[in-house]
Amino acid sequence: MRRPILIASLLLAVLFGCTPKAELPVYLDENKALDERVSDALSRMTTEEKIAIIHAQSKFSSPGVPRLGIPELWTTDGPHGIRPEVLWDEWNQAGWTNDSIIAFPALTCLAASWNPEMSALYGKSIGEEARYREKDVLLGPGVNIARTPLNGRNFEYMGEDPYLAGEMVVPYIKEVQANGVATCVKHYCLNNEETHRHSVDINLDDRALYEIYLPAFKKAVQEGGSWSIMASYNLYQGQHVCHNDRLLNQILKGEWGFDGAVITDWGGCHDTDEAIHNGLDLEFGTWTNGLTMGATNAYDNYFLALPYLQKIRSGEVGTEELDQKAARVLKLIMRTAMNGNKPLGNKCSEAHYAAARRIADEGIVLLRNENGNLPVKADAKKILVVGENAVKMMTVGGGSSSLKVQKEISPLDGIRARAAQNGAEVVYVRGYVGDVTGSYNGVVTGQDLNDERSAEELIAEAVEAAAQADQVIFVGGLNKAKHQDCEGKDRKELGLPYGQDAVIEALAEANPALSVVLVSGNPVAMPWIENVASVVEAWYIGSEAGEAIADVLFGDVNPSGKLPFTFPLALADSPAHQEGMAFPNNGETYYEEGILVGYRWFDTKQIPVLFPFGHGLSYTTFEYSDAKLNSSLVKGATSITLKVSVKNTGDRAGAEVVQLYIKDNESSVLRPEKELKGFQKVYLEPGQSKTVSFRISKEALQYFDADAHEWKAEDGEFEALVGASAGDIRSSVSFKYHN
Ligand code: BGC
Secondary structure, three states: OOOHHHHHHHHHHHHOOOOOOOOHHHOOOOOOOHHHHHHHHHHOHHHHHHHHHOOOOEEEEEOOOOHHHHOOOOEEEEEOOOOOOEEOOOEOOOOOOOOOOOOOOOOHHHHOOOHHHHHHHHHHHHHHHHHHHHOOOEEEOOOOOOOOOOOOOOOHOOOHHHHHHHHHHHHHHHHHOOOOEEEEEEEOOOOOOOOOOOOEEEOOOOHHHHHHHHHHHHHHOOOOOOOOEOOOOOOOOEEEEHHOOOOOOOOHHHOOOOOOOOEEOOOOOOOOOHHOOOOEEEEEOOOOOEOOOOOHHHHHHOOOOOHHHHHEEEEEOOOOHHHHHHHHHHHHHHOOOOOOOOOOOOOOOOHHHHHHHHHHHHHEEEEEEEHHOOOOOOOOEEEEEEEEHHHOOOOOOOOOOOOOOOOOOOHHHHHHHHHOOOOOOEEEOOOOOOOOOEEEOEEOOOOOOOOOOHHHHHHHHHHHHOOOOEEEEEEEEEEOOOOOOOOOOOOOOOOOOOOOOHHHHHHHHHHOEEEEEOOOOOOOOOOHHHHHHHHHHHHOOOOHHHHHHHHHHHHOOOOOOOOOEEEEEEHHHHHHHHOOOOOOOOOOEEOOOOOOOOOHHHHHHHHOOEEEOOEEEOOOOEEEOOOOOOEEEEEEEOOEEEEEEEEEOOOOEEEEEEEEEEEOOOOOOOOOOEEEEEEEEEEEEEOOOEEEEEEEEEHOOEEOOOOEEEEEEEEEEEEEEEOOOOOHHHHHHEEOOOE
């Protein structure tokens, strides 16, 4: 007998004096349809009980219906690991000693793997950890589009392209939910800046909304089947998204048929009437009427608590909306907390650490590699490592994704351990001092990173050491401090902070065998690029950081990651930073660039970039054949097939991400120069070839016609472009579309 059924039977015995063999009430019978169970539970609940389940009872939980044995619903951040336990009413630590966890790579790194199998592995692993920690809702993953490289939270998202983010988010969701843990995909939507995230009011044309900012959420809902979604803090068309009629009622629940629960971002609800009518289901994190965090009756003052109940009691509003909200929350509880078939989960297992490392190995991007500088030579006997990010713990900080890890291997430790296998000595010098703090909501790194020496002294030390080294590895970039990669704040500049450019220039002059490893969740400017032999984008990798970085630097893993966003040459080149446009924004804001986000902008406007979207090198080389189509006409709903063969022409095994872009050659409306419509990662032994095929159908050719409110493909000529990045098209072939 399954555990919940047994418990239910016993409960019945107590409640109704029946024997355990008596028939189960419908809401507890997992053989019955979900909607039937929900209606049955609803029919047994009082108005007060319905009100209770649609708002929080603590920082991260809502109460369930204790009288009916319906359990509490426990949420947790997300998205890179399971957050440590906090006190009931506070953000600070509960002080548990059994909640240390694995930090998986940040979602930018996952997206950079361009491998949906890695997404599935990620979802499975983090889902099992959430399940083991008895969480019902994982607050993630995030698929906000990287509109600007200054957004402090880009590291939590999956890049600038809706197709890539959409393809990558679906397997993550499915695998998390296979554990009886709901994903809560965030932050729906248009949460593209942090500074004024509670008050910025986004306005944009419908083409941009439907073509750029919504597709990944739509896939998360319709293909991933996410059981919940987190509404974002910002406003859209003058109304907070947490109770935005258009985004929640009309689009999410209406057009997409979302059957899960809409959960507020923490403190995102601002109005009882709007919350009642505009599609919100579950309220968390509100700071009401000055009853700030921790006031004992704060939860009763939530917008969907007593204020709502009073409106029902006075007859001002009916109970139809309440029933709908309670039904969605009950469904969420039945899918998760009351799910009698869910696996047990596990945490911090060897398999999960291995998964974290594998995902990182696939997501690290080799941006530049001149003269075979990397991998590190086996006969390099003296390796110099420079830079704060070689030693700084990156899992603490950055906002709600901050973690309390069981282990975090620093880049320096990873490099040292691997170099020892070659009998090489590793020397470390600091190079620069950046952020020496190391705590978040009571979790402390315990590292003392203080160094009182001047920038000149640190550079002089680094230069002297570099002159004596066989190879030099600088590990820098950004970090999780405010105005770097951090929630609630945005970056202030594209350039590297803390004077790192000067350190890199000096090192490059002292030793040409220099590799720059960037730890960041965003693009950075690289004024020194021509002087540096190798550049690696290593993202925030979490627990296995050092090991994965060493895997790639020493060539044990052949890099295969590709950029999920463009690295611009200068901030002013970026679409959100054109002349006359401000960032960050507050109040009413218009997205002037419309659909031209990321590479769509740079390509269409022919603006040169530092590294294009989709770029990433390998230690081997790949040759593409000419792309061939099986027909040159896509007719109506039919599709055609494109085939291209890719050969590994180097001497080591490696993987290439073959990318398919579509260009509309004849169009009556503005179309981007090209748009990603397919990708496949292929593993090839030296000399091996594989044929990759893509189906091209009408869906890949469409734009959103805002006036007609429908997707349209126009008759005429299109081009299929196949390449290794948006800036490296290897083959193109044209075809026609006819309705
Ligand atoms: C963040 C969410 C997070 C929530 C709970 C908010 O401030 O925006 O992403 O899930 O807090 O920690």
